[in-house]
Amino acid sequence: MQIRDLGEFGLIERLNGMVTQGRRGPDNGAAHGFRLLVDTGDDTAAWAAAPATELFTTDTVVEGIHFTRETTPWQDLGWKSLASNISDIAAMGGLPLYALITLGLPPETEVSDIEDLYRGMLEIGEEYGVSIIGGDIVGSPVAFITVALTGVRSGPPMLRSSAQIGDQVAVTGYVGSSGGGLRLMLEGSEVPGESAVYLRNAHRRPWPAVAEGQTLSRAGVLTAMDVSDGLSDDLSKLCLASGVAARIFSGNVPMHPYLRQVFPDNCLDLALNGGEDYLLLFTASEEVMQKVIPALPDGAGVLGEICSGDPGQITLVGADGHETAMGRAGWDHFSQGCAR
Amino acid sequence: MQIRDLGEFGLIERLNGMVTQGRRGPDNGAAHGFRLLVDTGDDTAAWAAAPATELFTTDTVVEGIHFTRETTPWQDLGWKSLASNISDIAAMGGLPLYALITLGLPPETEVSDIEDLYRGMLEIGEEYGVSIIGGDIVGSPVAFITVALTGVRSGPPMLRSSAQIGDQVAVTGYVGSSGGGLRLMLEGSEVPGESAVYLRNAHRRPWPAVAEGQTLSRAGVLTAMDVSDGLSDDLSKLCLASGVAARIFSGNVPMHPYLRQVFPDNCLDLALNGGEDYLLLFTASEEVMQKVIPALPDGAGVLGEICSGDPGQITLVGADGHETAMGRAGWDHFSQGCAR
Numbered sequence: 299m300q301i302r303d304l305g306e307f308g309l310i311e312r313l314n315g316m317v318t319q320g321r322r323g324p325d326n327g328a329a330h331g332f333r334l335l336v337d338t339g340d341d342t343a344a345w346a347a348a349p350a351t352e353l354f355t356t357d358t359v360v361e362g363i364h365f366t367r368e369t370t371p372w373q374d375l376g377w378k379s380l381a382s383n384i385s386d387i388a389a390m391g392g393l394p395l396y397a398l399i400t401l402g403l404p405p406e407t408e409v410s411d412i413e414d415l416y417r418g419m420l421e422i423g424e425e426y427g428v429s430i431i432g433g434d435i436v437g438s439p440v441a442f443i444t445v446a447l448t449g450v451r452s453g454p455p456m457l458r459s460s461a462q463i464g465d466q467v468a469v470t471g472y473v474g475s476s477g478g479g480l481r482l483m484l485e486g487s488e489v490p491g492e493s494a495v496y497l498r499n500a501h502r503r504p505w506p507a508v509a510e511g512q513t514l515s516r517a518g519v520l521t522a523m524d525v526s527d528g529l530s531d532d533l534s535k536l537c538l539a540s541g542v543a544a545r546i547f548s549g550n551v552p553m554h555p556y557l558r559q560v561f562p563d564n565c566l567d568l569a570l571n572g573g574e575d576y577l578l579l580f581t582a583s584e585e586v587m588q589k590v591i592p593a594l595p596d597g598a599g600v601l602g603e604i605c606s607g608d609p610g611q612i613t614l615v616g617a618d619g620h621e622t623a624m625g626r627a628g629w630d631h632f633s634q635g636c637a638r
Numbered sequence: 639m640q641i642r643d644l645g646e647f648g649l650i651e652r653l654n655g656m657v658t659q660g661r662r663g664p665d666n667g668a669a670h671g672f673r674l675l676v677d678t679g680d681d682t683a684a685w686a687a688a689p690a691t692e693l694f695t696t697d698t699v700v701e702g703i704h705f706t707r708e709t710t711p712w713q714d715l716g717w718k719s720l721a722s723n724i725s726d727i728a729a730m731g732g733l734p735l736y737a738l739i740t741l742g743l744p745p746e747t748e749v750s751d752i753e754d755l756y757r758g759m760l761e762i763g764e765e766y767g768v769s770i771i772g773g774d775i776v777g778s779p780v781a782f783i784t785v786a787l788t789g790v791r792s793g794p795p796m797l798r799s800s801a802q803i804g805d806q807v808a809v810t811g812y813v814g815s816s817g818g819g820l821r822l823m824l825e826g827s828e829v830p831g832e833s834a835v836y837l838r839n840a841h842r843r844p845w846p847a848v849a850e851g852q853t854l855s856r857a858g859v860l861t862a863m864d865v866s867d868g869l870s871d872d873l874s875k876l877c878l879a880s881g882v883a884a885r886i887f888s889g890n891v892p893m894h895p896y897l898r899q900v901f902p903d904n905c906l907d908l909a910l911n912g913g914e915d916y917l918l919l920f921t922a923s924e925e926v927m928q929k930v931i932p933a934l935p936d937g938a939g940v941l942g943e944i945c946s947g948d949p950g951q952i953t954l955v956g957a958d959g960h961e962t963a964m965g966r967a968g969w970d971h972f973s974q975g976c977a978r
Contacts, residue, residue, distance in 0.1 A: 335691060336795060339879070341726040341863050342695035344795050347687045351675060354771065355682035356738040356786055360778045386681040398696040400784050431694065438700045439780050444740050446696055446786030455676060455684045523681050539679070 301412065302405035306435060309409065314338050316416050317431075323424035326393040330450045334396075334431065343431035345396065352395075353449035355386040361441040369483045372411045374502035376418025379443045382526060384426050385506035385576040387449035389524040391456045391515030393508065394428045398446045402438030415443070426508060456515055456522040456580070461540035465521070465581035467602040470510045470594060472554040473529045475500035477572020478561055493556035500554075504576040510594055514580055517590035522580040528573040530624050533602070534610045536579065543607025546570070546624075549617045552599035570614070570624070641752065642745035646775055649749065654678050656756050657771075663764035666733040670790045674736075674771065683771035685736065693789035695726040701781040709823045712751045714842035716758025719783045722866060724766050725846035725916040727789035729864040731796045731855030733848065734768045738786045742778030755783070766848060796855055796862040796920070801880035805861070805921035807942040810850045810934060812894040813869045815840035817912020818901055833896035840894075844916040850934055854920055857930035862920040868913040870964050873942070874950045876919065883947025886910070886964075889957045892939030910954070910964070 301309050317338055327334065331348030359365050359379050370378065380397065387394045399419065401412065416430075423430060428447065479501030482494060507524070514522060521540065525532050530546070537544050551569045558565045581604055582590065591598045607613075612624040641649050657678055667674065671688025699705050699719050710718065720737065727734045739759065741752065756770075763770060768787070819841030822834060847864070854862060861880065865872050870886070877884050891909045898905045921944055922930065931938045947953075952964040 336730075336797065340798055341729040342693045342732075342789065342795075344691055344693050344730065347690055347692045349689065350687055351684055352687045353682040353684050354736060354738060354786075354788065356740055356772070356774050356784075358740050358742065358774050358776045358784070360742060360776055362779070363777050389681040390676075390684065392682075396694060398694060398786060400696055400698050402698065402700060402782060432696070434696050434698050434784075436698045436700055436782075437703050438782065439702070440778060442742060442776075442778065442782065444696075444698070444774075444784045444786075446694075446738060446784075448694065448788075449682065455682075457676065458680055 299409045300405065301403060301407045301409055304409050309412065310435060313416055316413065316420065320420040321429055324427035326427040326450065327395050330452065332395065332450065334429065338430065338432045343396065350450050350452055351455060353387050353390050353392045353451065353455065355383055356444060356446040357382045357386065358442060358444040369480060370502055372414035373418035376415040377422045377503055379445055380419050380422045380428065381504050381506050381576055383445045383447040384422070384428065384508065385524040385526065387447060388506045388508040388511035389456065389522050389578055390449070390451065391511045392449035392451040394426050395448045395450050397428050397430045399430055399433035400444040401433070401435045402440070402442040403435065404439060404441060405437060407441065426506070453515065456520060458521065458523040458536045459539040460521045461536060461542050461581040461604045463542055463604055463606050464583070465604040466584055466587045466600045467533065467544055467579070467581050467604060468587060468591070468598040468600045469525065469529065469552060469577050469579050470507050470598045471577040471596055472552050472557065473525060473575050473577065474557050474565060474569030474572040475554050476504060476574040477568040478557045481568065482560065489560050493560050496554070496556045497560060501574065504574065506576050507578045510578050513593050514578065514590060517593060518586050519580050519582045519590060521582070522578050525575040525577045525579050526573060528571040529579065530570040530612055532579055534612050537604070537612065538610030541609045542604050543609065543611040544602055544604050545613045545615050546602040547615045550599060550601040552601065639749045640745065641743060641747045641749055644749050649752065650775060653756055656753065656760065660760040661769055664767035666767040666790065667735050670792065672735065672790065674769065678770065678772045683736065683738070690790050690792055691795060693727050693730050693732045693791065693795065695723055696784060696786040697722045697726065698782060698784040709820060710842055712754035713758035716755040717762045717843055719785055720759050720762045720768065721844050721846050721916060723785045723787040724762070724768065724848060725864040725866065727787060728846045728848040728851035729796065729862050729918055730789070730791065731851045732789035732791040734766050735788045735790050737768050737770045739770055739773035740784040741773070741775045742780070742782040743775065744779060744781060745777060747781065766846070793855065796860060798861065798863040798876045799879040800861045801876060801882055801921040801944045803882055803944055803946050804923070805944040806924055806927045806940045807873065807884055807919070807921050807944060808927060808931070808938040808940045809865065809869065809892060809917050809919050810847050810938045811917045811936055812892050812897065813865060813915050813917060814897050814905060814909030814912040815894050816844060816914040817908040818897045821908065822900065829900050833900050836894070836896045837900060841914065844914065846916050847918045850918050853933050854918065854930060857933060858926050859920050859922045859930060861922070862918050865915040865917045865919050866913060868911040869919065870910040870952055872919055874952050877944070877952065878950030881949045882944050883949065883951040884942050884944050885953045885955050886942040887955050890939060890941040892941065
């Protein structure tokens with residue numbers, strides 16, 4: 299059945315039912331004194347707020363530009379479109395809370411595909427305590443998904459603008475795996491099962507670093523952002539916002555053994571420019587780093603340092619000490635090319 | 639200059655500058671103890687919340703489906719895309735607060751058009767105390783604008799699900815003017831200046847009924863929603879949510895003299911089915927109505943009554959007492975036709 303047969307209101311009713319019945323995860327709001335008052339189905343959703351720092355972010359994916367049905371099945375797309383927003387909340391050290399989902403859909407979209415999309419959103423919502431409390435569905439010649447997500451935390455958020463010269467730069471996991479998974483799928487390469495499954499899952503089902511964000515923030519880390527556009531590009535943005543430069547030591551960039559194995563020649567490029575890892579990139583003094591890294595569930599890899607220089611300039615230092623200036627362009631949605 | 643020449647980051651920088659420098663309106667957040675902590679430019683925006691009821695809504699327009707550049711210039715489109723969201727907050731009796739703006743744009747979009755769009759958003763933001771505190775810009779083959787907006791109020795929100803049999807039904811202004819303006823523009827009709835200006839402005843620059851929503855709520859009105867899809871359709875939704883039916887008396891539907899003058903044969907159809915009026919439709923007992931209508935800045939027109947019947951069924955009662963069952967379909971984004 300296509301959505302033009304079911305109609306807008308039939309579709310909304312079906313999704314509202316899934317959403318209200320599918321909530322089984324933690325209630326991050328209740329833990330901070332928030333209480334949902336008006337759920338999905340009215341003009342707006344409403345909750346009773348308590349004194350806390352609230353966070354508010356949004357992220358959009360457009361078919362053919364950010365995803366294809368070939369590389370990301372609908373259920374994974376649901377997971378991923380919420381994941382990228384949860385990751386922005388994680389980067390501030392917050393807990394994700396309430397989501398509004400906007401779907402732009404061609405009339406010939408299959409109802410079962412949209413139900414799969416919502417299943418993926420509900421799955422990650424359950425893992426992270428996110429409640430979908432409303433949204434909007436509109437007709438569109440191209441499919442797109444916009445998520446607006448609130449979050450909450452009890453102290454001041456981590457920022458990207460507070461990096462200090464002398465800070466170490468670290469990341470909370472292996473970079474490049476998502477980009478490696480995407481490249482595998484696009485190239486249709488035949489590779490051994492386990493590594494392909496790992497890389498593909500890294501692309502389709504990223505796990506935002508919410509617990510890591512909370513640990514970092516509690517340990518006194520002030521500067522963080524998530525790795526969404528690629529390590530090099532995101533570090534450049536962080537440096538630009540902080541008015542500093544940075545050096546990355548290529549030998550210290552944490553890469554999963556499967557990435558090295560499947561892409562022996564391109565793994566560093568994928569790690570630096572792959573994007574969509576949804577790890578946390580953070581900076582702190584050596585003293586704070588030594589305290590916080592052992593407290594993280596999977597540790598973190600120190601891969602560089604903040605230094606003086608043109609704001610946003612990233613320099614890659616090779617194993618032989620050779621220095622290469624990295625581009626600062628990054629992913630640009632409107633130019634022909636991009637840095638990755 | 640097109641946005642592919644300026645690039646994503648250049649465009650974001652330019653719009654961030656406009657947004658942070660263009661705030662001169664009331665600060666609805668401060669009045670409720672809210673304080674902005676992280677403005678546009680980081681992973682997420684953040685504010686310090688205070689105990690209050692928070693509201694959260696989103697609304698999207700897609701080029702070619704919800705607007706055309708011919709009938710809605712960019713600056714008016716900016717005004718209007720925020721207006722439809724403010725109207726949802728108004729319907730709950732709230733004050734609008736913080737907005738995130740998502741733009742999906744083809745690379746050949748003119749930068750000056752997007753600046754005009756933001757000018758329109760800043761204009762209405764200034765009028766209503768809305769701060770744009772972030773967003774997302776993505777490439778898209780079709781232009782779309784998604785606004786996510788929070789709001790605040792100090793008591794419980796008005797709902798669409800609380801209408802009671804015996805309630806009167808009223809609306810806070812003239813219905814059909816926006817639909818009349820759109821039809822004028824689509825038909826390219828030559829009509830006398832003043833009435834055309836009025837109708838076109840009603841379509842392009844609607845004024846959401848925030849003050850009215852607050853007055854209604856304070857006076858004890860429990861049931862309201864905004865007129866966005868058309869009076870008949872929206873009343874049907876309200877009735878469906880409340881499990882009741884309603885009768886509309888055609889002679890009591892408030893229509894502006896210019897609408898009657900320009901569309902002598904179609905004004906009732908436009909008033910019932912035109913849409914995008916962004917007035918408030920509300921129900922209350924006769925006693926509450928008599929108290930609240932004089933308190934509204936422009937009064938309100940009682941046009942019908944809530945009665946028992948199939949939930950959502952709307953009956954139109956003519957001047958001669960003849961009854962006509964109205965359709966319950968309303969605007970459907972995915973079906974070929976719609977009720978208006």
